[in-house]
Amino acid sequence: MAGPGWAPPRLDGFILTERLGSGTYATVYKAYGKKDTREVVAIKCVSKKSLNKASVENLLTEIEILKAIRHPHIVELKDFQWDSDNIYLIMEFCAGGDLSRFIRTRRILPEKVARIFLQQLASALQFLNGRNISHLDLKPQNILLSSLEKPHLKLAEALFGQPPFASKSFTELEEKIRSNRVIELPTRPQLSRNCRDLLQRLLERDPDKRISFKDFFGHPFVDLEHMPCGRSLEQATALVVEAVKKDQEGNFSAALSLYCKALDYFVPALHYEVDARRKEAIKAKVGQYVSRAEELKALVNSSNRALLQQGTCARDLLKEMARDKPRLVAALEVASMAMAKEEEGQDDGDALDLYQQSLGELLLLLAAEPTGRRRELLHAEIQTLMGRAEYLKEQIKMKETRWEAESADRDGLSESVRSSCTLQ
Structure with missing residues (x-):
């Protein structure tokens, strides 16, 4: 709020109250509509005196773009007006402030919260990218939160509480950006493999090597397909119907796969739901499906072991025929190590890594x-190994899903999903 003697400008249809912020060309005020609804908005007042020709063109472009786009994670331009002194942009009001302040007050964010914020940001960027629009000033201060109770958001800074090139001066900042030194990610907090991979690919200095928009939107950490939304429960339910059908038919492998895919949507549905009673009903269903998936896992695992044993003779023959191919022998040895790891049952992630390493070489x-x-034997072995790798992926995902479902209400996660983080 401004000091004594300060007064906001007058605008037909609105009552302007506290000043939310100001910059070189504009001041933003909180305002109320004079109509019955008393809608709360933010009004950006741009002084005509501060505008040169280029500034006017930029402002008109901003108005043109914002009037033409509607997206749940992009701040809405509701209308604009002008008088002899100012141009007024009447915007959606975001009560939670900006991302920068949100991160500062919490120091760091849990990875699962940062991931949901990133999904919302990626959704907005994908929308803009598809319309050939670039933001050009994407930073925490320009990402707004609809409320503090239900916030939404962006990745870099969020996980570690500071930007990757944090510096005490512009000289130090320039040196860090221009340096060829590999960017070392902090060891704490511990990050998932997918999160760490995305960060490293985003922080690649060479733009030709940096992750593309297409690969960013398709990255498994971003995973827009499973972003919490109103359709998550519907998609989960449709997959469960198919899973039950396959289960009743005795096709346990297909049923297990479908249950796991359904659980991929049930967790976002849990995060999206705000009604406590409906949330508990979803959690109860998830518990039932996880239990049935565990039973199916035991059945499928037993069947898979039998198939692996049946393939032992062909596998041994392939190894014998590969004596003149050292690379093939080495790749088959890695596959054997993966099977041994899987049999131990200690760390499915390690076994999956070995399967994928072997398959990359064998293909x-x-x-x-x-x-x-x-070639026939090699083709058959690859199919077997791919089946094992896919099975392990499903088991890892199922464990993660069960853990996420159990902890859906922790860390205020359910409160950090449905609000609209919006780009300013």
Whole structure:
């Protein structure tokens, strides 16, 4: 609020109250509509005296773009007016302030909260990118929160509480940006493999090597497909219907896969739901489906072990035929290590890494392998290994889903989803 003697400008249809912020060209006020609804808005007042020709063109472009776009995670321009002194942009009001302040007050954010914020931001960026619009000034101060009770948001700074090139001076900042030194991510807090991979690809200095928009939107950490939204429960329910059908038919492998896919949508549905009674009903259903998935896992696992044992002779024959191919022998050894890890049952993630490492090499070798018995055996082995890798992925996801479902109400997560983080 301003001091004594200060008064906001007058605008037909609105009562302007406290000053929310100000910059070189504009001041933003909180305001109320004079109509019955008393709608709360933010009004950006741009002084005509401060505008040159280029500034006028930029402002008109901003108005043109904002009037033409509607997205739940982009701040809405409701209308604009002008008088002899100012141009007024009547905007959606975001009561939670900006992301920068949100991070400062919490120091760091849990990865699962940062991920939901990132999904919302990515959704807005994808919308803009599809219309050939670039933001050009994307930073925490320009990302607004609809409320503090139900906030929304962006990635870099959020996880560690400081930006990747934090510096005490512009000289130090420039040196860090221009340096060829590899950017070391802090070891704490501990991050998931997907989160760390995305951060490193986003922080690549060479723009030609940096992750593209297409790859960013498709990255497994962003995972826009499973972003919490109004359709999450509907998508989960449709998959469960298919899972139950396959289960009743005795196709346990397909049923397990469908249950796991359904759980991928149930967790976002839990995060999206705000009604306590409906949330508890969803959690109860999730518990039932996880229990059935565990039973199916035991059945499928037993069947898979039998298939692996049946393939032992063909696997041994392939190894014998690969004596003149050291790379093939080495790749098959890695596959054997993956199977051994899986049998131990200690760390599915390690086993999955070994399967993927082996498959990457075997697929290259298959492409160069001439037609013949060895190629047939290699093709069959790759199919078996791919099946094991997919199965392990589902098991890892199921464990994560169960943990997320159990902790859906912790850390205020359910409160950090449905609000609209909006780009200013």
